[in-house]
Amino acid sequence: MKKILIKNMVCNRCKTVLQQEFENAKIPVETIELGEIVFSSIDSSIFKKVNEIITRNGFEIINDEVDLIVEQVKSYLISELSKENIVNENLSDLISKYMHKDYSVISKLFSSNEGLTIEKYFIRLKIEKAKEYIQMGNLSFSEIAYTLNYKSGSHLAKQFKTITGMSMSNFKNLQLWDRQPLDQIV
Numbered sequence: 001m002k003k004i005l006i007k008n009m010v011c012n013r014c015k016t017v018l019q020q021e022f023e024n025a026k027i028p029v030e031t032i033e034l035g036e037i038v039f040s041s042i043d044s045s046i047f048k049k050v051n052e053i054i055t056r057n058g059f060e061i062i063n064d065e066v067d068l069i070v071e072q073v074k075s076y077l078i079s080e081l082s083k084e085n086i087v088n089e090n091l092s093d094l095i096s097k098y099m100h101k102d103y104s105v106i107s108k109l110f111s112s113n114e115g116l117t118i119e120k121y122f123i124r125l126k127i128e129k130a131k132e133y134i135q136m137g138n139l140s141f142s143e144i145a146y147t148l149n150y151k152s153g154s155h156l157a158k159q160f161k162t163i164t165g166m167s168m169s170n171f172k173n174l175q176l177w178d179r180q181p182l183d184q185i186v
Helices: 012-024 044-056 065-082 091-099 103-114 118-136 141-147 153-164 168-174
Strands: 002-007 031-033 036-039
Touching: 002 044, 002 065, 012 031, 012 044, 036 044, 065 091, 065 103, 065 118, 091 103, 091 118, 103 118, 118 141, 118 153, 118 168, 141 153, 141 168, 153 168
Parallel strands: none
Antiparallel strands: 002 036, 031 036
């Protein structure tokens, strides 16, 4: 078995796209999970085709340990954000448990590689999710804050304005849905 680690896989659609691409290319895949693809066997000619498919679809193969750790953190945070209720636990504790590493090591690697802290990255993810909720129009601002595990609506509003430069109301009224894909947030 050969496991290949993939950068920028953040959702089930990513998995589906790659699954279809490999099926079309008649490349057998054992499993596809967020951030990794497992092949039963793979030689250099097939690896070249795999790499082309991965690159053509906006992904990258991870070859570096630091990139691997950063991608694992990003994938974990995106999956946490996608859950119905975000866990009300310290972010550093959650990441340490998930990664089975000391948080200070993970945090330093992430910050030096991405140019921002894990906490600031997670805030940006939450703001993009808030934009999505505003665009859908199903929840009030207070409900969005609650869903994203903010202590208050004003805390979310302050962070939203800091990140976007506008209030949540202005964003809603302008309807300029300037959203970033979660895999491009840094």
